[in-house]
Amino acid sequence: MNGLVMGIKGILSFLSAPLIGALSDVWGRKFFLLITVFFTCAPIPLMSINSWWFFAMISISGVFAVTFSVVFAYVADVTTVEDRSRAYGLVSATFAASLVISPALGAYLNDKYSEPLIVALATAIAVLDVFFILVAVPESLPEKVRPSSWGAPISWEQADPFAALRKVGLDHTILMQCVTVLLSYLPEAGQYSCIFVYLKLKMHFSSIDVSIFIAVVGILSILTQVILGDLMKALGAKRTIIIGLLFEMLQLLWYGFGSQMWMMWAAGILASLASITYPAISAFVSIHSNPDQQGVVQGMVTGMRGLCNGLGPAMFGVIFYVFHVDLNDDHNGGGSLGHSAVGSSSGMGSLDGAKFVRNETLHGGLGAGHHIIEDEYSQFMPGPPFVFGALMVICAIAVAAFIPEAPSDAIRRPSGLSVDVDYEYERGRKVAGPLSPLMHQDSAQL
Template identity: 25%
Template sequence: MRLARPSTYLCAFVTLLNDRMGESIVFPLLPFLLASFSNDGRTLGLLAGSYALAQFTATPLIGALSDRYGRKPVIALCVAGSVLGLGLFALTVATDWARIPWAAGTSLPLGLLFVARLIDGVSGGTAATAGAVLADISPPEKRAKAFGLIGVAFGLGFILGPGLGGRLGEINVNLPVLVAVGFAAANLVLVLTLLPETHPPEARQPMPRRRELNPFSALRKVFTNPQVRRLCLAFFLFFLAFNGFTAVLVLYFKQAFDWGPALAGTAFLIVGVVATVVQGGLIGPLVKRFGEWRLTLAGLGFVIAGCLLVPLATKANAQPVVFSAVAVLALGTGLVTPCLRSLVSRRLDSSGQGAALGSLQGLQSLGSFLGPPLAGLAYELTGHTSPFWLSMGLLTAVAALVAGGLPSSGPLASSSNTESSQG
């Protein structure tokens, strides 16, 4: 391990921040950016899911490349890809295609938007590689503190992105995307000039076999393990439901309440603030007091309640009801995600931890890919509120899987019995 420089931490932090901000600036504005090309929920869902599909497919390869060739070239390549993807997206939405005779009325602009999102998604391995940089420069006893930078950067990105995007979007809907391109370009310059290589040649590993880079291989393994199969299915269904209704959320706000970018961005800003507070400060004491199993079920209840509130809102009470709904949603998600991961972890001995917990990230990405197109299809075919009711049904199934997944013996059961005696 090499001596850590302040510039190394700075580059890792900015890279993690860029990873979250690039997505959180663009995502709440997708319906407004797409308005010139399509108002169809199916198109929006596919566009939202394409980023997660590319990320799901490419992440194992990016991790292997960083182990083989070093962290710096891989991070630089990924950030450059982010600049290219966001730049192509910005250029496409800013172009007046009606003035281009050979392109007017064609599907070329939409095709370019999908290519841009796929490029940005393939380049989304920056978070994992930046985390590897932090692991390289930190001794084992200080890694938890170093990894705290990941949570800080992600939380800050989820707060700054929607807030900045919403405000700038009121001035010009294309402006937030240009800002995201500029931030990614600054990140690239920082990486190229200040980031040292933290993975020395003697520590590098050969590329794994092609089969090992298949993201579905790890998922097959986790579902053959009866100890975690039920909880992993619950984890997948949770992200399928959550990413489904959030993908059409802003489109629903736009069409049902005539909201603009500022109000839509404020809703996601509230999500970022609440989720950061819960996962950054409250989750530890809450787990100590109530345990992961109870908090997972309580969190699912909050998410279901938030889903219920959104379609009950009217134009007259939209702001207080929707802002309350998204706060409740964020509270529930902030409880479910870490607690469900912990429940899976506690079902396994130390030898199975890495593979299973890595598979959870794959399940999250797969749910993030499948959820938005399914919600967009439901939005168009069965009514604009149907994705919320569909998500409530899926979340109820998740709660049933978690509630029925409490083992009769083992560490999880012991913890539950302790919780009961304390209660």
Template identity: 30%
Template sequence: MSEAAGTNATAPSARSGAVIFIFVTLLLDMLALGIIIPILPKLIEGFVNNDTANAARIFGVFGSIWALMQFVCSPILGALSDRFGRRPVVLLSNFGLSADYVLMALAPNLIWLFIGRAISGITSSSISTVFAYIADVTAPEQRAAMFGKIGVAFGAGFIMGPALGGLLGEIDPRLPFWAAAGLSFVNGLYGLFILPESLPAERRAPFKWKSANPIGALQFLRSNPTLAGLSLATFFGQLAHVVLPSVFVLYATHRYGWDTGTVGATLALVGLCGMVVQGAAIGPIVKLLGERNALFLGLVCGALGFVIFGAAPTGQLFWIGIPVMALWGISGAATQALTTQLVAADQQGQLQGATSSVQSMSELIGPFLFTLTFAYFIGDNAPLKMPGAPFYLAGALLLLALAIAARATAAKTTA
């Protein structure tokens, strides 16, 4: 481990206000993103004369371009934050997102909406910079707990954003975009006056294109065997996660006959359980078990949760799997903590950008993998009817991630 990665020269007390801002930043970002989730497919549908099948295909293309922009731009923004500091990247992203949501609110056709979605993928790539900021201001042994607490913002945004977007969309389908623009703009103003820089000038690294591109980012992750193994485990874990946004609604409707209200309530329960784990459980569990064992526990719980989802013959039994699945969140915070200890202070942005690119790769592959699996196993030509097949596949991917992470970290623990 780099010596720079294991020290934290800035007193945590001096940065408590900055950590609060980062929490608020992520919360508002997730709210803004969540607000448009329930309305964007409807808006697309309106542009294609309410042709649902065509709208679904276009929505899939929109999701792919968003993930592609994340894949390309996350390492660039991460490297820029290592060179110029975290503050300017975070602030420019907030104001850029605000302008982009205005563009989508005014979009007269699908082409402009597509452009807006691409820009959103670029500006949302700064989330990797936010995680680098946390690594800057938090001691290595405290990072897992801090990443968990910051993860509460994701859960809260996941609960409140779609609900607010649905309410606003009933008034006007463009209104959620205006609300998202306002949230991002207020967030930018808030940071402009409050957010301090976390990366001192003496700890910054020169910007290099060879490392600030997706290929260079992946090569960076291969620079350390433990980092490479954890990154590969992260890829399979993120790929497994894509099953939820890809097939959950289709699965719940097909197998349990749920209406939109039940689906929404279930998603809210998912977010609530995730918040409890992220905010209250990660710190004590990591302190008790250590980061490596906490990582393993999270992956096992995630795999078990997916098995419950796939096997549950009733909606009530499906709900039993939600708190089990929520414990999977432990692994994400533990992985973040382990990887940040493997690179120097002036490489934290590069690390987070590269990690975001890995996640984006999974988001490009996952929707096709899980929707095709679901369609095959409920189709007429399936060797047996198994609507839960995508969840079994996701569980297997988590067990593969567990095996890779165990091997990657074995040398670290015996060194």
């Protein structure tokens, strides 16, 4: 069920992200930031009410689960090109911090109190988040930049996600970045779906070990993304992306061929270093795009990630099956590769007796010849999906190597101007109009 829900949610995100991005380019960011956060958090209270309604709401929320694209477009509106990569790194670091804090806090509250209290607290925080956006977050897109404010009605061609795909396909730089995201994030999404169960069953991590592993990798990811801006300034955007992809390839190979616990810890450190890839790509795409297309291009990147979130776990499950590797618990027959990170960690304690098994069916009889033996592949390659994922990342590196380092003159904003100043500049005026409420007046100097 969980795998099906993630697949539906991923496909819906892929289709809706460019649409929401295009609409945010026309009608502003705040409204779409509000609805994306609302629908992302909407399934939370249903967790303790009805599981079927919860799964249904998660599937539907995939249409609006594209908060990152709106947030990154918002950041592009209120920052100059020089500050963009640093800002994207801070946004991603904040998200990573939430992933470190929330599981630990949830586990602590679950031990001390009850699950309904955790759901109630999460619901309250979600409501507070929506209220904060409604009251305290200003609109970032200047009114004069919105086509609707000067009488140009939005057309379906402008909002159609497939039309957005075709537009992006005309820009080879953005298209190559989207292909890079697809090839690199597909194995990453598959890895997220099973890595905690894999560590528990194959590498004999205890529940405490897994919790510490999550915390260490998360904290290192935060530190890495905080310095993203300095890395991009020192090395350049293209080199930073390639370095992140190299770290991702190495950590997948470590997961795939490693057979000792210390190797998994080394792979986790590499994974934290690889976390710079997505914010670096988002910053690169933003710098290479026109100021009135930030929502569309960020929506395309987020849509690719959504598609990978739906297909990645299925891909890993198929590869595990082809190599006769089963992560199910042989005591109760439960579990699957489609576990999310939350589902995997919460069900970790029931998987202690699980082993890798090979299903050898004799004479066509189902269930016959179920021998609990060590698979012949696991001696050399314990995690075949991770190795296959590393090969995909190598392809992503090859694509990224052909991406031009510098944006074209037709796209680059002169002197790294903000979106509203650039709007004035493109129309030949030398005096900037009213700035976005979050922009400092110094940015208006032409």
